[in-house]
Amino acid sequence: MKQIDISGLLDEHRESWNLSKSLTGPVFARRLVDAKILREHVFPFPQRKEKRFAKVKIPMLEVLQSVRNNAYFTHAFAMQAHHISQPGLCDIYLNFEQPAHERGGLPEQKSIDLAFRSKPRCTTNFIQFDNYKIVMLNGMSTGLLGVETLGVRTVHSEPATVRVTDLERTLIDIVVRPHYAGGVENVLRGFILARDRIDIEKMAGYLTALDYVYPYHQAVGWYLSQAGFSDGQLASFRVRPRDRNFYLAHQMTAPVLDEHWKIYVPRNFGAERGLYLEP
Structure with missing residues (x-):
């Protein structure tokens, strides 16, 4: 705008x-x-x-996007833009990137365990707008990786043309911050609904470029396997190291360890139980 x-x-x-x-x-x-x-x-x-x-x-969405240079929509709102969530009102997440800074290496297991026993970090920089929130995120520097211009139609505003994370970047973002997508159930539903449109190699390339400190490739691999991708299709994820046990979300109650992906998931949670298969 x-x-x-x-x-x-x-x-x-x-x-x-x-x-x-x-x-x-x-x-x-x-x-x-x-x-x-x-x-x-x-x-x-x-x-x-x-x-x-x-x-x-x-x-309104085009006006909102203008409040920061190169801001773009993410998480729950991007899920709606890509039709991988239930239609209706959702919180709007607008992200603008911080300057790049040096990050450390893979944390030790004790540090990971301690971090994921705590509550996830949530920004307080949001406003209440009608029956939903508009949340301003200060994301890490990605060089606008996977950001595209898309025409969207939602109940929040008139049809608009805005910058939004593409499908693969959106799925990665909601794995990293499931609480900005309504929880792990919505994340799993999103992967299942996106099943026939996911470009596995693009997603793998994005994870390499993002270079997270935590091994989020294990969580992404787990969700992809739950969405129905075979081990052969997930070769670019399976060859990555799994040197630490990781977590699907923060503060899970009595989670169980998936030995293949080395990731803790909520007990009795997964597509194989017939959960979250319908939009």
Whole structure:
């Protein structure tokens, strides 16, 4: 969405529109809103309040995306954009990337165990908007890996053209932060619904490029196997090291270890039990 510079617009057209020299940008903006030429959008995020003026026909999602340069939609909202979740209202996740910084190596098992016994990190930088939340995420630097421009139709706004993570990047993101997708049940459902559209090699390449400290390839491999991919199809995941036991989510109660993928999963959870096979 092209942003409107109210003050610049006023300066450019003050004489040709015969506007008073005393007219200020805020007053001019209010007149345009009152005349229904522009719509005012206010997003009072705790970290920084954002205000935008846009033409009336510009969808809210396109306006929202403009609050940060190169921001893009992720997680539960991206699932909806790719039709791998139940339709309806969901929280909107908007991500903008932090500068790159050096990361460490694979943690020891004790450190992994301790981290996943604790609650997952959740941002507090969100606002309540009608019956859902708009959540602003400060994601790690990826160089906009797997971000595409997509036309979306949701119940949140008019049809819009926005930046959103592609299918494979979305699936990786919800594995890494299942609490931003409604939980592991929704993640599994998403993999199953995406089964015939997943590009395994693209996903493997994304994981290599993202270079996570934690062995998220084990969790992704588990979900792919639950979605019906064979060991042969998952060769690019099976050859990766599994030197640590890992976890599908934080704070699971009495999880069981899948010996093949070396990952703890909730007890009695998985597609083989007939769970989550329907959209």
